[in-house]
Amino acid sequence: MIIAQTVIPDFGGGENSCVRQNKSFCWNWVQDNWSSVLWPALRQHVELTAIAIVIGFAIAFGLALLAHRHRRLETPLTVSTGILYTIPSLALFQILVGFSFLGLNRLTVEIALVSYTLLILFRNTLAGLRGVPAEVREAAEGMGLTRRQVLTRVELPLALPAIVAGLRIATVTIISLATVAAFIDDEGLGSPIFRAIQSNVFKTELFAAGGLAVALALLADALLVLTQRLVTPWARRQRA
Amino acid sequence: MKPVLDGFPWIVHNLSLVFDKIGVHLLIACMALVVAIVIATPIGVWLGHIHRGSFAAINISNVGRALPSLAVIAILIGVVGLGRNTLILALVVLAAPVILTNAYVAVDSVDRDVVDAARGMGLRERDVLLGVELPLALPLLFAGIRTAAVYVVATVPLGALTGTDGGLGDIIANQASYRLEGVVGAAICVAILALLIDGLFAALQRAATPRGLRGHIDFAAVQTAAAGNPQEEGTP
Numbered sequence: 335m336i337i338a339q340t341v342i343p344d345f346g347g348g349e350n351s352c353v354r355q356n357k358s359f360c361w362n363w364v365q366d367n368w369s370s371v372l373w374p375a376l377r378q379h380v381e382l383t384a385i386a387i388v389i390g391f392a393i394a395f396g397l398a399l400l401a402h403r404h405r406r407l408e409t410p411l412t413v414s415t416g417i418l419y420t421i422p423s424l425a426l427f428q429i430l431v432g433f434s435f436l437g438l439n440r441l442t443v444e445i446a447l448v449s450y451t452l453l454i455l456f457r458n459t460l461a462g463l464r465g466v467p468a469e470v471r472e473a474a475e476g477m478g479l480t481r482r483q484v485l486t487r488v489e490l491p492l493a494l495p496a497i498v499a500g501l502r503i504a505t506v507t508i509i510s511l512a513t514v515a516a517f518i519d520d521e522g523l524g525s526p527i528f529r530a531i532q533s534n535v536f537k538t539e540l541f542a543a544g545g546l547a548v549a550l551a552l553l554a555d556a557l558l559v560l561t562q563r564l565v566t567p568w569a570r571r572q573r574a
Numbered sequence: 575m576k577p578v579l580d581g582f583p584w585i586v587h588n589l590s591l592v593f594d595k596i597g598v599h600l601l602i603a604c605m606a607l608v609v610a611i612v613i614a615t616p617i618g619v620w621l622g623h624i625h626r627g628s629f630a631a632i633n634i635s636n637v638g639r640a641l642p643s644l645a646v647i648a649i650l651i652g653v654v655g656l657g658r659n660t661l662i663l664a665l666v667v668l669a670a671p672v673i674l675t676n677a678y679v680a681v682d683s684v685d686r687d688v689v690d691a692a693r694g695m696g697l698r699e700r701d702v703l704l705g706v707e708l709p710l711a712l713p714l715l716f717a718g719i720r721t722a723a724v725y726v727v728a729t730v731p732l733g734a735l736t737g738t739d740g741g742l743g744d745i746i747a748n749q750a751s752y753r754l755e756g757v758v759g760a761a762i763c764v765a766i767l768a769l770l771i772d773g774l775f776a777a778l779q780r781a782a783t784p785r786g787l788r789g790h791i792d793f794a795a796v797q798t799a800a801a802g803n804p805q806e807e808g809t810p
Contacts, residue, residue, distance in 0.1 A: 358652070420768050422728035424735070425761035428746050432578040432758040503639070510642035517735055517747070527648040531656075531737055540652040547645035555640045 353538065360538045371526055371539075376546055379522040382512045383554075385444055387505055390451030397452070398459035399485075408460065415453035423450070423511045427518045443515040450511060451504040458500025462493025495566045502558035509551045523547045581758035588756070592742075592763055599741020599767070602658065602733065603726045606665030610722060614670040615715070618677025622684075622711070623703050631678035638671025643729050647736050661733040661740075668729060669722040676718025680711035712782045720775035727771050731764055742767070 352360035364372065397415075401408045421429075426446045436442040466489045474488045516524025523543050530539035585592055621627045647664040654660045684707045692706040731743025745752050745760035752760070 417769070420724065420728075420772055421765040422731060422761075422768050424731045424743060424746055425764040428757050428761040429578060429581075429765070432581065432754055432761075506640040509640075510644070513642045513644040514732065514735075523642075524644055527644060528735065530648070531651065531735075535651060535656060535737075537652040540648045544645040544648035544652070547642045548649070551640040551642050551645075552637065555636065 353536075356534070356537055358537055359541055363538045364542050367539075372542055372546060375521070375523045375526050375543065376550065378525075379509070379512055379547070379550065382440070382443065382447065382515065382522050383505065383508045386447035386451055386508050386512075387501065389444070390448045390504065390508075391455050391501065393448070394452050394455030395459055397456050398463065401456075401460055402463045411456060412453075415456050418449045419453035423514050424517065426450075427515060431518055438518050440519055440521070443512075443519045447508050447511055447515065450507060454504045454507065455497075455500045458496050458503075459493065462496030463489050465496065466492045495562060498558065498562040498565060502555060502562065505554050505558060506551050509547065509554060513547050523550070578758055580755035581762050584755040584759035585763060588759070591745075592760070595742045595744060595760070596763065596767065598739055599727070599730050599743075599764075602662060602730050602739065602741060603665070603723070606662045606669060606726050607719075607723055609662070610666045610669040610673055610726075611719060613666070614674035615677050618674040619681050619703075619708065619711070619715075622678040622681025623707060625682055628678070628682065631675055631682075635671045635675030638668065638675075641668060643668055644732055644735075647732055651736060656737040658733070658738050661730070661736070661738050665726050665729060669726050672725070673718045673722050676721070677711070677715050680714035680718075681707050683714070684710045709784045710787070712784070713779060713787065716775070716779035716782050720772065720779055723775050724768055724772045728764070728768050 350360065350362060350366075353363050394415075397411055401411050418426075423446065426449070427442065430436050430442045430446055431438060436445070470488060470492070471484060474484045479487065512522050513524035513527065516522050516528055523546055526539050526543035527547075530536040530543065533539075618631065621631050643664070646667055647661065650660050650664045650667070654663065681703075688710065689702060689706060692702045697705065731740045731746055734740025734743030734747035740747065742760045742764045746757050746764070749757050
């Protein structure tokens with residue numbers, strides 16, 4: 335009896351024999367814990383991602399417009415956002431925790447997540463703006479459009495595919511990093527993953543939370559591809 | 575601010591520990607990278623050579639890029655159990671797609687006229703691939719390996735969060751033993767390591783490029799070609 339107890343760890347399943355034996359996947363655990371564990375984690379994950387993308391895009395878009403107008407800003411901005419992007423996520427989270435005014439909270443997580451979106455969104459927006467053919471720009475200027483009108487009516491619409499492509503990469507990247515963020519701020523889909531590992535590798539929770547994270551990333555990727563097609567109908571016609 | 579500054583003296587005072595962990599870190603990263611290269615490169619190069627499977631080859635990297643690293647590790651732990659090999663397996667799963675896609679695009683996009691000329695000169699199929707297509711494809715192929723290398727080095731620390739060796743991640747994840755300055759110090763080391771690896775592979779990429787091509791290639795832009803996007807990844 336004593337041997338059996340030490341060999342079979344307690345996964346807190348109570349009467350649930352599937353959970354107690356840690357079988358590969360227990361549907362009833364998922365059903366029981368959907369509304370208390372998995373759904374809140376998923377919702378937090380979407381929130382974390384959405385906040386990071388919105389703020390990151392606002393900053394990167396502004397920087398790209400700035401670099402578009404003043405060419406000499408491009409290199410310093412690319413290099414500095416590039417360095418931020420290359421710092422491994424876990425390291426950046428912990429370095430930020432080291433600043434005493436930040437703590438183990440959502441603000442710290444969001445600062446790190448936003449900093450990861452910058453390079454992707456900045457480079458893509460700028461590449462989109464730069465990719466506008468000079469003839470098109472000259473034609474617009476020749477028609478008497480002001481600098482502002484050239485930007486909003488000609489350059490930005492033509493840059494849209496590149497901008498959405500950037501949003502797509504940034505979104506899946508942030509969904510991935512937000513899982514790691516649970517290490518310093520206990521929310522999002524990383525939170526059930528870490529708990530499952532700590533409680534003797536509880537498989538059902540690992541598969542459920544890991545699977546949800548993968549599904550969320552693939553779904554977001556697919557939705558953004560769809561958006562990309564919807565906002566640029568001309569690209570499809572060209573290809574056909 | 576103070577704990578951040580304390581990270582630097584901590585590194586200096588704990589050099590032997592830091593180098594120890596860097597050793598494990600690089601060992602794990604190397605094993606994963608080598609396996610990923612050995613699996614992904616031949617498939618990508620071959621598909622590119624026969625110009626088939628573009629849909630699969632391109633989308634494999636889009637899906638691969640979307641996979642959250644921690645989720646992949648978690649699912650593999652559920653399947654294989656805890657351990658260093660699980661981490662390496664996860665790293666291979668995460669690194670192989672970008673290598674495969676870059677290898678495919680690299681070979682597939684070699685100028686067809688050049689390949690036709692080589693065939694016309696009577697080169698055998700094998701020589702066309704090894705003597706013409708591969709050298710011309712090397713810069714882009716290396717771009718994929720470079721992206722994968724930085725990604726792997728940056729992801730190894732997650733091993734420490736998932737119950738196995740994580741190289742420098744062991745220190746980052748263990749604030750109880752190393753205190754905040756140790757954690758920050760190790761985090762700084764990982765960041766520097768990733769930047770160094772990126773630089774090292776950029777140099778390798780340059781060295782691998784046939785001399786005649788060097789002047790014509792914008793190395794910053796090479797990576798972008800891979801996904802057909804104006805910009806294509808790197809870390810975190």
